[in-house]
Amino acid sequence: MQPLERRRAYGRLWRKKWRDKNHAKAIRYERRWRAKNRDKCNEAARRLGVNLKKEVIAAYGGKCVCCGNRNYEFLTIGHTNGNGNKHRRSIGESSGRGFYRWLKRNGFPKDGFELQCMNCNCSLFWFGYCPHQREPMADRASRQEVLEPRRAPVGKGV
Ligand SMILES: [Zn+2]
Ligand SMILES: [Zn+2]
Numbered sequence: 001m002q003p004l005e006r007r008r009a010y011g012r013l014w015r016k017k018w019r020d021k022n023h024a025k026a027i028r029y030e031r032r033w034r035a036k037n038r039d040k041c042n043e044a045a046r047r048l049g050v051n052l053k054k055e056v057i058a059a060y061g062g063k064c065v066c067c068g069n070r071n072y073e074f075l076t077i078g079h080t081n082g083n084g085n086k087h088r089r090s091i092g093e094s095s096g097r098g099f100y101r102w103l104k105r106n107g108f109p110k111d112g113f114e115l116q117c118m119n120c121n122c123s124l125f126w127f128g129y130c131p132h133q134r135e136p137m138a139d140r141a142s143r144q145e146v147l148e149p150r151r152a153p154v155g156k157g158v
Helices: 003-021 023-036 038-059 084-090 096-105 118-127 137-147
Strands: 075-079 113-117
Touching (some): 023 038
């Protein structure tokens, strides 16, 4: 073993011994450190979540199967059999991140899951269909123009 490695191993051992002996103190230290670095912790956890989500999205084709939306902020995994909540409970993962972790652990199963954007997902959930499926692509673009006419910004002075 290299001297440096040995020193590191010794340091690890020493810290572990200290922690075992000073359990309460160690917990206090850690809590204080966390409180001081809360932003850093949260940021790291958030980034981890985003990375996991991006990984899941890439594994499921990167876009909404219905409308083709590619913004990861809008995308979510839909249960094609409609039993989302039941399934999440059955695997014991109620949160989105836990569910994503479950998908990754299981090699991103495609059976029963597909990538949807929030719009399509909600419409499917509440109405059992998505409006996108009832009109051809070309109509859709023109329809949107009619529904959302471009307006000049209101309330902004010259
Ligand atoms: Zn969509
Ligand atoms: Zn749709």
